Amino acid sequence: xxxxxxxxxxxxxxxxxxxxxxxxxxxxxxxxxxxxxxxxxxxxxxxxxxxxxxxxxxxxxxxxxxxxxxxxxxx
Numbered sequence: 001x002x003x004x005x006x007x008x009x010x011x012x013x014x015x016x017x018x019x020x021x022x023x024x025x026x027x028x029x030x031x032x033x034x035x036x037x038x039x040x041x042x043x044x045x046x047x048x049x050x051x052x053x054x055x056x057x058x059x060x061x062x063x064x065x066x067x068x069x070x071x072x073x074x075x
Contacts, residue, residue, distance in 0.1 A: 001060055004044070007034065008060055011044045019069040026050050027058065029067040037062055 001008070011032040019029040030046045037044075042062040049058050 004060075007032075007044055008046055008057075011046050011060075012048075015073070015075070016043075017066070017074040018072045019067050020072045021047075021067070021069045024049075028072065029069065031066050034062075040064075 011030050014032070015030040016032045019031065021027045021029060026049055028048050028050055030048060031043050033041070033043050035041045039062075042064055043066050044060065045063055045067055046060040047058045049056055
Protein backbone atom coordinates (compact mmCIF):
# COMPACT_ATOMS: atom_id res chain seq x y z
CA UNK A 1 0.00 0.00 0.00
CA UNK A 2 3.04 2.26 -0.09
CA UNK A 3 2.09 3.99 -3.35
CA UNK A 4 -1.68 3.73 -2.89
CA UNK A 5 -2.37 6.80 -0.76
CA UNK A 6 -4.48 8.52 -3.44
CA UNK A 7 -6.64 5.42 -3.86
CA UNK A 8 -7.06 5.09 -0.08
CA UNK A 9 -8.32 8.67 0.11
CA UNK A 10 -10.54 8.17 -2.94
CA UNK A 11 -12.07 5.03 -1.41
CA UNK A 12 -12.83 6.80 1.88
CA UNK A 13 -14.25 9.92 0.22
CA UNK A 14 -16.14 8.24 -2.64
CA UNK A 15 -16.72 4.52 -1.89
CA UNK A 16 -18.88 2.20 -3.98
CA UNK A 17 -20.40 1.00 -0.70
CA UNK A 18 -19.88 0.93 3.04
CA UNK A 19 -20.42 -2.30 4.96
CA UNK A 20 -20.96 -2.65 8.71
CA UNK A 21 -19.07 -5.79 9.68
CA UNK A 22 -20.96 -8.65 11.27
CA UNK A 23 -18.51 -9.04 14.17
CA UNK A 24 -18.36 -5.41 15.37
CA UNK A 25 -20.94 -2.72 14.48
CA UNK A 26 -18.34 0.01 15.02
CA UNK A 27 -16.13 -1.40 12.25
CA UNK A 28 -17.01 -0.32 8.72
CA UNK A 29 -15.49 -1.50 5.45
CA UNK A 30 -15.28 1.18 2.74
CA UNK A 31 -15.09 -0.57 -0.63
CA UNK A 32 -14.30 0.64 -4.13
CA UNK A 33 -13.66 -1.36 -7.29
CA UNK A 34 -10.63 -0.64 -9.47
CA UNK A 35 -10.30 -2.05 -12.99
CA UNK A 36 -6.50 -1.68 -12.98
CA UNK A 37 -4.33 -2.47 -9.94
CA UNK A 38 -0.83 -3.85 -9.62
CA UNK A 39 -2.14 -7.31 -10.56
CA UNK A 40 -5.70 -7.29 -12.00
CA UNK A 41 -9.05 -5.69 -11.26
CA UNK A 42 -9.68 -5.71 -7.51
CA UNK A 43 -11.68 -4.09 -4.75
CA UNK A 44 -9.82 -1.81 -2.39
CA UNK A 45 -11.19 -2.35 1.11
CA UNK A 46 -10.39 0.18 3.83
CA UNK A 47 -11.48 -0.99 7.29
CA UNK A 48 -12.30 1.82 9.70
CA UNK A 49 -13.15 1.69 13.42
CA UNK A 50 -15.66 4.44 14.23
CA UNK A 51 -15.97 5.52 17.86
CA UNK A 52 -18.07 8.29 19.39
CA UNK A 53 -15.30 10.90 19.35
CA UNK A 54 -12.75 9.32 17.02
CA UNK A 55 -12.22 7.14 13.96
CA UNK A 56 -9.14 5.41 12.62
CA UNK A 57 -8.09 3.06 9.84
CA UNK A 58 -7.45 -0.49 11.03
CA UNK A 59 -6.19 -1.89 7.73
CA UNK A 60 -6.50 -1.62 3.96
CA UNK A 61 -6.08 -4.31 1.33
CA UNK A 62 -7.01 -5.37 -2.19
CA UNK A 63 -9.38 -8.30 -2.62
CA UNK A 64 -11.05 -10.06 -5.52
CA UNK A 65 -14.29 -10.18 -3.47
CA UNK A 66 -16.20 -7.56 -1.55
CA UNK A 67 -16.52 -7.89 2.21
CA UNK A 68 -19.82 -9.25 3.49
CA UNK A 69 -22.00 -7.56 6.07
CA UNK A 70 -24.90 -5.14 6.39
CA UNK A 71 -24.81 -2.47 3.69
CA UNK A 72 -24.87 0.91 5.42
CA UNK A 73 -24.46 2.94 2.24
CA UNK A 74 -24.29 2.17 -1.49
CA UNK A 75 -23.59 4.29 -4.54
